[in-house]
Amino acid sequence: MVGNVEVLSPCSNGAIPNHNGLEEKLDEFRKVLGKADGDLLRIVGVGAGAWGSVFAALLQDSYGQFRDKVQIRLWRRPGRAVDRATAEQLFDVINSREDVLRRLIRRCAYLKYVEARLGDRTLYADEILKDGFCLNMINTPLCPLKVVSNLQEAIWDADVVVNGLPSTETREVFEEISKYWKERITMPIIISLAKGIEAALDPVPHIITPTQMINWATGVPVENILYLGGPNIASEIYDKEYANARICGADKWRKPLARFLRQPHFIVWDNSDLVTHEVMGGLKNVYAIGAGMVAALTNESATSKSVYFAHCTSEMIFITHLLTEEPEKLAGPLLADTYVTLLKGRNAWYGQMIAKGELSLDMGDSITGKGMIQGVSAVGAFYELLSQPSLSVIHPEGNKPVAPVELCPILKTLYKILISREQQPRAILQALRDENLNDPRDRIEIAQSHAFYRPSLLGQP
Numbered sequence: 001m002v003g004n005v006e007v008l009s010p011c012s013n014g015a016i017p018n019h020n021g022l023e024e025k026l027d028e029f030r031k032v033l034g035k036a037d038g039d040l041l042r043i044v045g046v047g048a049g050a051w052g053s054v055f056a057a058l059l060q061d062s063y064g065q066f067r068d069k070v071q072i073r074l075w076r077r078p079g080r081a082v083d084r085a086t087a088e089q090l091f092d093v094i095n096s097r098e099d100v101l102r103r104l105i106r107r108c109a110y111l112k113y114v115e116a117r118l119g120d121r122t123l124y125a126d127e128i129l130k131d132g133f134c135l136n137m138i139n140t141p142l143c144p145l146k147v148v149s150n151l152q153e154a155i156w157d158a159d160v161v162v163n164g165l166p167s168t169e170t171r172e173v174f175e176e177i178s179k180y181w182k183e184r185i186t187m188p189i190i191i192s193l194a195k196g197i198e199a200a201l202d203p204v205p206h207i208i209t210p211t212q213m214i215n216w217a218t219g220v221p222v223e224n225i226l227y228l229g230g231p232n233i234a235s236e237i238y239d240k241e242y243a244n245a246r247i248c249g250a251d252k253w254r255k256p257l258a259r260f261l262r263q264p265h266f267i268v269w270d271n272s273d274l275v276t277h278e279v280m281g282g283l284k285n286v287y288a289i290g291a292g293m294v295a296a297l298t299n300e301s302a303t304s305k306s307v308y309f310a311h312c313t314s315e316m317i318f319i320t321h322l323l324t325e326e327p328e329k330l331a332g333p334l335l336a337d338t339y340v341t342l343l344k345g346r347n348a349w350y351g352q353m354i355a356k357g358e359l360s361l362d363m364g365d366s367i368t369g370k371g372m373i374q375g376v377s378a379v380g381a382f383y384e385l386l387s388q389p390s391l392s393v394i395h396p397e398g399n400k401p402v403a404p405v406e407l408c409p410i411l412k413t414l415y416k417i418l419i420s421r422e423q424q425p426r427a428i429l430q431a432l433r434d435e436n437l438n439d440p441r442d443r444i445e446i447a448q449s450h451a452f453y454r455p456s457l458l459g460q461p
Helices: 022-033 050-063 084-096 098-106 110-117 125-130 151-155 167-180 210-218 234-238 251-261 274-297 302-323 327-344 346-356 374-386 409-418 427-432 440-449
Strands: 041-046 070-075 146-148 160-163 189-192 198-200 206-208 225-229 243-248 266-271 393-395 400-402
Touching: 022 041, 022 050, 022 251, 041 050, 041 151, 050 070, 050 160, 050 234, 070 151, 084 098, 084 110, 098 110, 125 146, 151 167, 160 167, 167 210, 167 374, 189 210, 189 251, 198 374, 206 374, 210 225, 210 274, 225 251, 225 274, 243 251, 243 274, 251 266, 274 302, 274 327, 274 346, 274 374, 274 409, 274 427, 302 327, 302 374, 302 409, 302 427, 302 440, 327 346, 346 374, 374 409, 409 427
Parallel strands: 041 070, 041 160, 070 146, 160 189, 189 225, 243 266
Antiparallel strands: 198 206, 225 243, 393 400
8 A cells, every 4th residue: 555645845944045056065965966957856854853854854954945856755554643732732832833834735735734723623643744744743843745555666776775763763764664675775874863773692792773673674874874973962963953863874875965955054964883882872861860869859950960070971981982992983973962952952851750659660661742751661771781701900999800880880770769669769869879889080081091892792703
């Protein structure tokens, strides 16, 4: 069965369309891909969470006006109903934005939102996405998007695929996608936005990242798979707050993509270190959950939050020394991404809601209006990996081998709160106030003065 595709006019987030060199950038990228005149460049987003939807909308705003050269579409599963409370919120958002209201009236799309507000109609997530409303980000209207609900139709001839799925769903969806690419002569470029990891223990403990899942599921060459990450909040990027990101991967594609994706308010750098940056994107989500808990439990105490920040960053620095031979290269990007996630990310929000009792762990880690809280599964994965005796390091005080997790008390506590559920959220404060807790500086000095690097963790010999 073929899903519906909506044909729409290009839009520009409330601005008057201005080529401003965009067509030249598009032509340059088309040339790199070997696209002939009249052959559309087909870009497809897979997954419509906040970042995946914003990423597609940014491309639509920039390049959607060149309809004879590029097609930008977004796939999401059909059938997800919008609840009454969200429909009411959506109606209020529409009526607070004159530009959005006028657009919907002009497109004869306003009445369905009135009916949903009154409870006379059920809206669906893929339906409202066509009008520019992401279910995980209702308060930030996007431009209208071309939405496809049939996965095969969306991706079978795509030149560029953007993975906007949570890491926990990436493997399953791309295994399905691989069935539709069996007859392809040339493989697409894949940009993964996913921030999360899985743990594997056989034959040795190692991390599995979303780009690796995609490679194994589809057979797309590693050089065609890239990761885009950075210190950013999706809604703020769409509102044109200044932001930057890094696209990481092979030389062949990352530099052309960085130029293609760069905008005046969204600066994209490039880097060759794909897997390490990808893992760091998952690591900061772990500690963001704890930051939210500390904020809630201390009534936003600046002092308590700074104490937590000192300890969590020292643990992250320690972990980076296990993962990479040159951890200092990651310090800036990791701390910047951690900082913005602690300030406003969904993982920090989740930690706050759990600590306040407004959410329960029994509700799972997929939350209405927020999407997947990827830090939860990352807590389990990092704890499992760093608990393995085969990765033991010498503890400087006892001068005896210990699993790396024994030098990461916050990670251990988060595991006991979120995964094994042995402790309540307040345990995060007890961990910070433990009289036996080392000075964060000591942990950093331990990492810097010992040969802790374990290349096998990232699948390297």
